[in-house]
Amino acid sequence: RHFLQTLGRVTLVTIVGASATFYYIAQKERHPGPQLPFDPSKKTLVILGSGWGATSLLKGLDTSDYNTIVVSPKNFFLFTPLLPSVAVGTLNARSILQPTRYVTRHKSRQVLVIEAEAKEVDPVNKTVTLSDDSEIQGQISSTTIPYDYLVYAVGAETQTFGIPGVREHACFMKELHDAEKMQRRFLDCVESAAFPGQSDEEKDRLLHMVVVGGGPTGIELSGELRDFLEEDLKSWYPELASRIRITLVEALPSVLPSFSKELIAYTERTFKESDIDILTKTMVKKVNEKSVLLKGPDGVEREVPCGMVVWAAGNTARQISRDLMAKLPEDQTNKRGIAVDDYLRMKGARDIFAIGDCTASSYAPTAQVASQQGSYLARVFKLIAKKDNLQADLTHAETGEEAEKLKKQVDKVKLKPFHYSHQGSLAYIGSDKAIADLPIFGREWTSGGVATFMFWRSAYLSTLFSLRNRSLVAGDWIRVKLWGR
Ligand code: FAD
Ligand code: NAI
Structure with a gap:
């Protein structure tokens, strides 16, 4: 009895202690301390974007060194790796969003966040013109702001290759509204198929989902x-479930070209067992309102009826990036995106740094690369601030000896080139299975299955930027296990 009483007390103390710690951390995240105001003597750093690159920079940046302004049409960061889970209702949208002000409120000096789209960058006069294109606008909705340093992190947009009908009829999977649109469309297809009197042919069309692009x-x-x-639709619509078909169309000979051969084969096997049809060496040539036009390996074109098309065919540069590159034609010749040097400075421009998917580099356009580049730039800006301060002191130096000493200190401040460290590739493939290509002790280690799925979940849970997001995502996973989507 004594042992049980002691165990009970220890458990109670542990629960109370853990709850108090959780509460303390949450309150600290929610109510950070006061911030320094803008300082006219500091340089202005403008960051375009609130995605992986920009947010990772903001997290690491010492804002006491700069007057920092963030400009983005979205006032939040979107955790893209979990976006497909939002599209089917496994996760709530807000679980994978982090308001940008949530990040900036924790910085030592205040950061101005402007919800607007940058329309033009003038690399000669060092200005950015931005405009508020949201539904509700005030008297002023457009302005031009100067910068001393600009971080260009606007990402990329979905590549359509100009294929007819894609923009009009397909859903994308890039932004939050894309996932929400897809969810509505998918459920609409199922409900329309359930409408009394629907012919079998029409049911089959409505319940055929085509996913274009065999990338991750x-x-x-x-x-x-x-x-x-x-897990859900089979019990909600038992009469329709057997008619629902998913077809994945990929132009290349195999899906997931960036993963190892074993994992490609494992994914294809898993999809086969799950009744997902994979059509490789097949190009989508046109998307119609109720069908897609496919060109198979035999070169023959055929029209396939479907209810929904999701377009996931890769990235292309945004218009603003193309316009900026056109202003520097001699240095910006790569159509894929902004060319940068080893220090992530935009080639041909003064004081512009570019990171993430908007750049054309040897790295894949991934969150991993963008976030490492953002953290790297945070360190670079610390050094730049140090150098700028020393240089300011140098101009005010009163004696030659003092000037010489400062000059030596300035010369010592050296930037190191950006170095990418690949942490591996992970992807969820459904059926509580995931695949992983991980570099361990210099060797490539591949794994697929349920254990990898648990690893995938814990890896993304720990990568989420805040305790709030981690709690929300973990809560959603438990909710789905208990009550479905
Ligand atoms: P983004 O994160 O796209 O951010 C761009 C920002 O710029 C956005 O905030 C946008 O609103 C803003 N912006 C756009 N236009 C303007 C403008 N004119 N002015 C100002 N701001 C602008 N990568 C991985 O490594 N692992 C994964 O598991 C993974 N999963 C993914 C799943 C999905 C569904 C998708 C779509 C991508 C996934 N990626 C993953 C890729 C990853 O999301 C991108 O590589 C990453 O987002 C690139 O970061 P970024 O900062 O360059 O761009
Ligand atoms: P992607 O570029 O990796 O794949 C797009 C695929 O679409 C290509 O394989 C291409 O051959 C195919 N395609 C293009 N046009 C086609 C057409 N008309 N018909 C049929 N197929 C066509 O694009 P994705 O998957 O959007 O990924 C973009 C980036 O984000 C990649 O770098 C990827 O690594 C990263 N990402 C990583 C994830 C992960 O690590 N889990 C998850 C999602 C994205």
Whole structure:
């Protein structure tokens, strides 16, 4: 009895202690201390974007060194790796969003966040013109701001290759509104198929979902759709479930070209068992309102009826990036995106740094690369501030000896080139299975299955930027296990 009483007390103390710690951390996240105001003697750092690159920079940046302004059409950071889960209702949208002001409120000096789209960058006069294109606008909705340093992190947009009908009829999977649109469309297809008197042919069309692109986005989305079907729709619509079909179309000979051969084969096997059809060496040539036009390996074109098309065919540069590159034609010749040097400075421009998907580099356009580049720039800006301060002191130096000493200190401040450290590739493939290509002790280690899925979940849970997001995502996973989507 004594042992049980002691155990009870220890458990109670542990629970109370853990709850108090959790409460303390949450309150600290929620109510940070006061911030320094803008300082006219400091240089202005403008950051375009609030995605992986920009947010990771903001997290690491010592804002006491600069007057920092963030400009983005979205006033939040979106955790893209979990976006396909939002598309099928496994996760709530707000669980994977982090308001940008949530990040900036924790900085030592205040940061101005402007919800607007940058329309033009003038690299000669060092200005950015921005405009508020949201539904509700005040008297002023456009302005031009100067910068001393600009970080260009606007990401990329979905590549359509100019294929007819894609913009009009397909759903994308890049932004939050894309996932929400897809969810509405998918459920609409199922409800319309359930409408009394619908012909079998029309039911089959409405319930045929086509995913275009066998890259990680297309694969993860197909896997999530399959989970929704197996775990929820089969019991909600027993009369329709057997008619729901998912087809993944990929132009190349195999899906997931960036993963190892074993994992490609494992994914294809898993999809086969899950009744997801993979059509490789097949190009989508046109998207119609109720069908897609496919060109198979035999070169023959055929029209396939479908209810929904999700377009996940890769990235292309945004218009603003193309316009900026056109202003520096001699240095910016790569059509894929902004060319940068080893220190992530935009080639041909003064004081512009570019990171993430908007750049054309040897790195894949991934969150991993963008976030490492953002952290690197935070360190670079610390050094730049140090150098700028020393140089300011140098101009005011009163004696030659003092000037010489400062000059030596300035020379010592050296930037190191950006170095990318690949942490591996992970992807969810549905059926509670994930695949992983991980570099361990210099060797490539591949793994796929349920254990990898647990690893995938814990890796993303720990990568989420705040305790708030971690709690919300973990809560959503438990909710889905208990009550479905
Ligand atoms: P983004 O994160 O796209 O951010 C760009 C920012 O710029 C956004 O805030 C946008 O609103 C803003 N912006 C756009 N236009 C303007 C403008 N004119 N002016 C100002 N701001 C502007 N990568 C991985 O490594 N692992 C994964 O598991 C993974 N999963 C993914 C899943 C999905 C569904 C998708 C779509 C991508 C995934 N990626 C993943 C890729 C990853 O999301 C991108 O590589 C990453 O977002 C790039 O970061 P970024 O900062 O360059 O761009
Ligand atoms: P992607 O560029 O990796 O794949 C797009 C695929 O679409 C290509 O394989 C291409 O051959 C195919 N395609 C293009 N046009 C086509 C057409 N008309 N018909 C049929 N197929 C067509 O794009 P994705 O998947 O959006 O990924 C973008 C970036 O984000 C990549 O760098 C990827 O690594 C990263 N990402 C990483 C994830 C992860 O690590 N889990 C998840 C999602 C994205």
